[in-house]
Amino acid sequence: MQNYKNLKVDLSNCDKEPIHIIGRIQPHGFMLILDRSTLEVVQVSENIGDFLDTTPANLLGKTLAHIISDAEYATLVNQVYIENPLNPQAVTLQQRSFFGFIHFSENKLVLECEPLAVSATENRLENALSFSQFQTELNALPSFMEQTFALVNYVQRLLDYDRVMLYVFDQDWHGEVIAERVKPGVHSYLHHHFPATDIPAQARELLLKKCVRQIPDVHATAVDIVPYFDPATNAPTNIIQSELRNPSEIHLEYLRNMDVGATLSVSVIVQGKLWGIIACQHQTARFINFWKRQTCLVTAITFANTVLANQEKTDQQVIAKYKAAEVRLIEQTKAAGDFRQGLFNETINLLHLTEGHGAAMYLNGSLTTIGKTPEPSELMEILEWLSEREINQVTSTRELSRYLPDAVNYRSVASGVLAIEISKYNKEFILFFKPEIYETRIWAGNPEKPVIAGNTYIHPRESFSHWEDIVRGKSLPWSLSDITIAQILQKDIIALLMQKQAMLLKELNEELNASAEELQLKNRKLEDFAQIIAHNLRSPMSNIRGLYDLYKAEPSPETGVEVMDRMSKMIDNMSATIDDLNLVLRSAVKQELAKEAVPIAELIQKEKQNLQATIQTTNAQIHTDLKVPVLHVPKVYLQSILHNLLSNALKYSAENRQPEIMVRSWVAEDQVYLTVSDNGLGIDLDKVQSKMFGLYNTFHRNKDSKGIGLYLTKTQADLIGGKIGVESTVNKGTTFTISFPASVAIT
Template identity: 30%
Template sequence: MSTPSKLYPKKIDLTNCDKEPIHLLGQVQSHAYLFVIDALKKQLVRVSENVFNLLSRKREDIHTISLEDIFGSTAGTINTHIEGKNTQAIEVEVKEKRYVVITHYKEDLIYIELEPIVAQAEAHIVQRQLSDIITDLSQAITVSGMCDKTANLIKELTGYDRVMVYKFDQNWNGTIISESRDVALESWLGMHYPATDIPQQARKAFLTQGVRIIADVKSKTAAVYPELNEQGFPLDLTNCESRASSPIHIEYLENMKVGATLTAAIISNGNLWGLIACHHYSPKFINYYQRQTIKFLTQVFSTQLTLRSSNEVLTRINATVATRTKLVEQMSDGWDVHSGLTEKTTSMLSITEATGGAIFLENKISTVGETPASEDILDLVDWIYNSQMGDTYTSHNLTKEYDKGKAFAKMASGVLCVFIAKGEKDCILWFKPELKQVISWGGNPEKAVVEEGKRLTPRKSFAKWNQEQVLTSLPWKDYEIASAQALRTSISNIIISRYQEVKELNDKLKEAYKELESFSYSVSHDLRSPLRGIDGFAQIIKEDYFESLDDYGKNAIQTIIDSTSKMNTLIDDILAFSGIGKDQIAMGVFDMQELVGEVLQFLQLDKKYNNNTIEVEGDLPKAYGDRGMIFQLLSNLIGNALKYSHTEENPTIYIGARRDESPAVFFIKDNGIGFNEAHKEKIFGVFNRLVKDEFEGSGIGLAIAQRVVDKHKGTIWAEGKVDQGATFYFQLPIR
């Protein structure tokens, strides 16, 4: 452990001023007097050096100085005040001058600060000022309007030469976004200041302290006596109103030719949003009451700001709700998230101000607008994912963290990435282009620190220094991030319901197949048995009574026997089909022309459908598949075509192929009863017959066709209109 005296670094310069313990500097500004009483010992333990002058006492007498010695007749009041740990400011007279007494308490120490009262405003004036503040600020419509009003009000209330509203960016660089100044002064509006100008521990102090002044940059400060206590510690001046600033800050102000300052913190949602910074070019003291007024003002400002920013965010998020709803509709249509976000009338770009968007889902990338190439997006997603930066990543200068981003910085210097599910790379991304713009710095920010002799000092020049900002986009706004996150939620909901839908379909399909199998099973039993009866008794007639029959009778018996045999073959086919689910399919190249011929022969055209005209295109392409199964497929499709057209006047069937597609698409076209286009998905279902009972059929024909094609991983579809015929197409993949 280092000893307390070593806490204060020997050499403080701009390289380590972030570490400067500004609350332990042991100096107060000379306009104030500091008394520190040990509450346990009831004894004065420390004072600012100027106290000895004020009271005409010697340093060694410090412990003997009593409250009466300081406050005379009002000592009793002060005593009651501090015994009650009161913090309200009270006024006293010391050595014929009026002071305001400011007290605070830390551990066992009582801090009493005396500040002179100068030019105190009348109570009713203060009252009016306060009500002005509230009315003015709440009337301002925009944040920038509010800033302007604030700057003007403070200028009016305090009379500083220049009043500025200073806003921090994400990197703690500051910009002057509003200014009220004496006309003679050059405007600093829009100037940028590097983060080093207000170091981290100063920003931290602002969070608790609120308003601070430096009354006279040039005046000597009064040291705290004794510097170290009996335990060897310097005095903690964190909450002292009159705490002196760091010498580096003073040097900075001197370089800027500033004589006095006031700074007030603007806090929004618990974070330091910005500062109200007042500069005066000669010494200027603002008394406690005025500072309280400013403090009140900044509090009103902070509240209004928080309110307004969240209102702005809310308004904008609400504005994107309708768009998001539209996107969700688009995505739900066919459950296609990719096309829903990128191909339809409303794209994912419309919920942000981005100019490019991408979605990475199920190993597929879709983009809209100006985006990097797909492989670049993939790399970027990998990098963001592996950097484990949570479910949302934003950057408006990507190349700072991601060097490969330089390749596409032009269209994507800004990136907003939202991951859809934990532990998955699936995400949605938005891109903003590089926006080259000129930034005016209050002095060259790269030379915020200059080496002078052997010492680093703050820069001397605050002249406007223009810098071209590159590889940077417009920042991402809160509402953009919020609506991106909201979209993410919608997408994951869609994915979940899509998954469920697919699962349900699968279950239904499984059930249908099961049904089909049990159907086939019962067919095999229930049809076989009566058929065996027909066959058997026909055979018996043939065996025992054939000779007693005339030719017609003989023929009839033979026809019965032949027909039952064909019927048995048909049952075999259905049984074979029900076995499709189990058996391996035997793939091979076969002659489609030949197969169609066989099917036509099988279907007994001359007997049942003798009025149908059947045209078969010549030279049908060869096909690849399980010939036996394709036979089933064709006999079902051609059989249907015959069945549903033979009641027409000139039933015509055309069997052909579209050779412009690869592999060729085969089709069977008829001029029959057709079907309602709205049911075109349904017709392939098991037992989904859409026709009247006048057409015989089991209702599994097209289900069988569909199943055969599915087994081949091919596709089958239909076109048709009621009473205007139907065309069935199928395509079998080559491999």
């Protein structure tokens, strides 16, 4: 039979091969699948008779007590039922010693056994001393490449295999042999590449979970598990954690085509990710005992720590250089008061921040470039593409033409792009570019040339000889240091933009103060304007401070992505608010106040984002019933009114119930009504009626109460031509109602 009852696997579907339900094992051991509660044999490998005096038919439906002594069975029961059983364990069956590997699969217990050789156990001390010497040698070597060759040399000495390779994955999961030790006369694959399809995704996932995998004899006849289907479930058993599980038939054919007789692979895992494999191959059959396999695993773990140490050492050196340049850039920009001058025209410029060969910035409708970049029209296409995508605020690719097909026309300067978002809605980004590299890649055989048999069955390639390919359309990868410094730059650029906006407001205010006569005419509006700035921007600034504290407490890449995404939304809202306030200032200077069509729902959504931290903390619900969806009024005043009423409703919510807030609008008797109702603490109107809308009056103890919000609300309602009233019951809630002339309604 094949590995599966009802599935034929070839290269057309091997990426979906269900390797967890393979129905055969390798013959150098045997497998018993037991009912977890009764320990009765549910399934068994057909070769059981090669190791014990019994047959599959004699065991199925019975416990092992049927064929072993009472003492052996009692010991075995204790071994399989112990919490977190050790793997492997010394198992004695019919007075014969085995390595016993135990794992659970749903409601079943899988017991696999390999013969335990006494001579192998006696060599453990020798292996331990040899490993200790390897560690000492590894730590003493000055370069990473020397360490890689020390690794393959040590493993080759330990196992005496014909070929030992260190096989490393790239970003696309293609593999490259970066170090190798071969015996004389054995073909070398050093610096050869292998396509990602040679190790499909589900196989890579398994290499993360099961780090050591042995095939002692590629040509061995596999042993069936009988019955293939569990009689109780009518389904094959999941044996993905098995030591003996038969390899994929495609993989075995692949190895035979390489003239390989035995293999041992050990995963190199760095920070939870599959970095590479120690791939060991022998031209004839060769079994490696557990102790040596375990030594190989410890060796891989030790080497993984070396990989990490080398990465961190390099990253720290590079990032320190980039950070120094970034600090200088920001200082230059502050001194110049202009982003283009500070980032492009000084001794230190954007090209000092990454390994990019060119950089561009689109800000305030103007494009600036330095170094080798695409043409302006091509840059605008890239910006359009970025603004339409759901991407991280810092994103990168080394193959732009994969996503933007027209980019193939300028791949010589921009195959790689690193993009920093300033404002996606305004298509404002800082871009770094890397050119295409002409990379000659040496493959072990043509990776695109499988063999098709007469029955259309697609086989792995038969030749693994030297085959060259020219890689086009890709740049060198963007490093972790590039990404990190880009994230830092984005944070500082946005901070500078906010400071510049604040300076513009200050300058506008100074212009108003210079005109005493106009100041007297507009004094009330300017006071109101100042209160709006202080009051309406406090909540998003508080949220930004909270996000900053969150990042300081846990400065991980995941936290950074979440913080920057949420901060971007609040910054966009603040930027829009500041733009609106700028319009009010200009209107005040001209002694006029512009009105516009203002969608109420959009303002409410914006306030939900600005008050996000409080809403999440209190689990508040904000509902709307907007019979009049749009009002023709000065936008900044209506926005301030809604901000004050919604923030008060949240601020003065009752601790013993979930805050419920309702915003309604309707027309009645030639009036437009806008109400904000809550179920909060309420106000004793008999005590505070005359002080309700006075400046600096507060009615509840709250550290954030300033006594400004209701004063601003009444002032702004009056300026729009409206009137405000209030109804409230202590401990039940409050409703504020603003009435406007019917002419402001847009239905």
